[in-house]
Amino acid sequence: MDTLTVFLAVIGLVFLVAGADVLVRGASGLAAGFGLSPLVIGLTVVAYGTSAPELAVSLAASLRGQADVALGNVVGSNIFNVLFILGSAAIIVPLTVAWRLVWLDVWVMIGVSALVPLFGRDNNISRWEGAFLFTGCVLYTLWLLWQARRGSTAPAAPEENSQQAGTPPVWASALRVVLGLALLVAGARWLVEGAVTFARVLGVSELVIALTIVAAGTSLPEVAASIAASVRGQRDIAVGNVIGSNIFNVLAVLGGSAALSRGGVAVSASALAFDIPVMIAVAGACLPVFFTGHRIDRWEGFLFLGYYGAYVVYLILDASRSSHLDSYTAAMIWFVLPLTAVTLAVVTLHALRRNGAPSL
Numbered sequence: 001m002d003t004l005t006v007f008l009a010v011i012g013l014v015f016l017v018a019g020a021d022v023l024v025r026g027a028s029g030l031a032a033g034f035g036l037s038p039l040v041i042g043l044t045v046v047a048y049g050t051s052a053p054e055l056a057v058s059l060a061a062s063l064r065g066q067a068d069v070a071l072g073n074v075v076g077s078n079i080f081n082v083l084f085i086l087g088s089a090a091i092i093v094p095l096t097v098a099w100r101l102v103w104l105d106v107w108v109m110i111g112v113s114a115l116v117p118l119f120g121r122d123n124n125i126s127r128w129e130g131a132f133l134f135t136g137c138v139l140y141t142l143w144l145l146w147q148a149r150r151g152s153t154a155p156a157a158p159e160e161n162s163q164q165a166g167t168p169p170v171w172a173s174a175l176r177v178v179l180g181l182a183l184l185v186a187g188a189r190w191l192v193e194g195a196v197t198f199a200r201v202l203g204v205s206e207l208v209i210a211l212t213i214v215a216a217g218t219s220l221p222e223v224a225a226s227i228a229a230s231v232r233g234q235r236d237i238a239v240g241n242v243i244g245s246n247i248f249n250v251l252a253v254l255g256g257s258a259a260l261s262r263g264g265v266a267v268s269a270s271a272l273a274f275d276i277p278v279m280i281a282v283a284g285a286c287l288p289v290f291f292t293g294h295r296i297d298r299w300e301g302f303l304f305l306g307y308y309g310a311y312v313v314y315l316i317l318d319a320s321r322s323s324h325l326d327s328y329t330a331a332m333i334w335f336v337l338p339l340t341a342v343t344l345a346v347v348t349l350h351a352l353r354r355n356g357a358p359s360l
Helices: 003-034 038-050 052-063 070-090 101-121 127-149 170-201 204-215 218-231 236-260 269-294 300-318 325-355
Strands: none
Touching: 003 038, 003 170, 003 218, 003 236, 038 052, 038 101, 038 127, 038 170, 038 218, 038 236, 052 070, 052 170, 052 218, 052 236, 070 101, 070 218, 070 236, 070 269, 070 300, 101 127, 101 236, 101 269, 127 236, 170 218, 204 218, 218 236, 269 300, 269 325, 300 325
């Protein structure tokens, strides 16, 4: 491994950290400058911007005639975003969840995720179905901005709405957002390249590299942005970034890739049988977790991280055709998943009895 690779990996990590901080500062400034809530900025500007690597990878693959890569990129990123990013951020600082995420945007995420197996039931997402999804992204974004301008989103805290002395002008905040996104994308690329090279030197198999480092690489901007936002107290941006990114990935990244590819996007039988249902289940798991106290506690963060680890282990066992796969799958289906479902159900019922549902 040459010195340049190590240097770029280190610089990539520095760019990720610096870019995340600059992006969150710029997004907070935009929210104050335009009178929008940090949540809306997180759902749009931050979420769409940090999904730029997924968009670049999927569009390039579709233009090269490798449209099936787009599906794996989107499904894998969406699973990673919820389980790993929200899990990690919640472990660092328990995250407060705005009511509109629970009652509106999470349902949108679940709904668009459910469209993937619906459109792909014939093992292909056609060009017109891709155009339909991409149009949905445009309409969803316009709806978010329209709601925000009409003041129909949940009211932010007074300190978030007030223009404090010394608040930078809008153009400066927008410049910070652009600079932060550029640093995130460059940093993610260099860090992934360095990590892959380092893993090969250590003798790690190409399979493990593909299932871990490369698969998570395009989501590194979301990781950095959400963790930086949670540390800085901008928890609406941290959670909104993940939910908005997942919606954008399905509607814009997958939809755009299918619309641009002559043959649409191929949907394999194995993806329909396992990975896509996991993506939908992960999206659905946000409802009880977000609803209980409208926050993601540390134990729920550990739960998310644990399930991401279990998902990666399953992928490795399945790809290597391990003899332990059947026993591992049985343990997950008959013990771990039911125990988790019962725990979340009890916690949710307790929260319902204590607080009830808010009137919309």
